[in-house]
Amino acid sequence: MNAAIIVAHPDDEVIWCGGLMLQRPQWHWTVLSLCRADDPDRRPKFEAVCSRLGATGLISNLDDSEILAAIDPAKDIGPRVLDFLGHRRWNVILTHGDNGEYGHLRHRQVHMEVCRLLAAGALESQILWTFAYDCELDGKCRPSSRASMFIPLSSVQLETKKSVIRDCYGYGEDSFEVSACVSPECFACTIC
Structure with missing residues (x-):
């Protein structure tokens, strides 16, 4: 099973689906973080995490400044996704x-652009799973009403996920x- 995780930031892969990665080590995982390639702190951490989780880590340098610059997802996100994963x-x-x-803007933009690329046939996948959480800014997360798949984590898996973070x-x-x-990890599933 070839699985690609497309996220805005290093750490999103663990927070939103790290338990799934731990449960399915036999899958061939590729993680694309669209931001922070030039970050001397986050990039090496991302690379170490991907290695620890048995994933191929890819990272780009989409703007992630404190005050986010306006971008056009079709011009600024789409080509990055296709360059790394469109093959x-x-x-x-x-x-x-x-x-x-x-509510993070870059998260919403990544979602929108990945869906656009899949609908256009530029990016190909049999299935799309989107993270399906409703979270408060203090980190309290619960399954979204959009969730159609729930992956319960064992106490060891949840603690491992938190330990990585x-x-x-x-x-x-x-x-x-x-x-x-949190456990369970929650996804909305779409057949492409």
């Missing part, structure tokens, strides 16, 4: 939900990132 047909692609999990990415126990690591 093959995937069994499953996972990406952000239409609500951006907690704490120990590899360096987030504190009370951070949004650790709090947002």
Whole structure:
């Protein structure tokens, strides 16, 4: 099973679907983080996490400044996705939900562009799974009403996921990132 995860930021792959990656080590995972390639802190952490999870890690440098620059997803996200992932047909692609999990603009833009590329046939996959969470800014996340698939994590898997966020990415126990690591992991599933 060839699976691509397309996310805005290094750490999104663990927060939103790290448990699935832990449960399915036999899948061939490729993770594309669209932001932070030039970040001397986050890039090496992302690369180490992908290695730890048995995934191929790819990273680009889409704007992720504190005040996000206006972008055109078709011009700024689409070509990056196709450059990294457009060379093959995937069994499953996972990406952000239409609500951006907690409303993050780049998450919503990535969702919109991945869906556009799939609909146009420029990106090919049998199945699209989008993250299906409704989260508060304090990290309290619950399954979205859009969720059609729920992946319960064992206590060991959930703790491993949180450990990766704490120990590899360096987030504190009370951070949004650790709090947002929940079980079950939730997805909305679409046949492409």
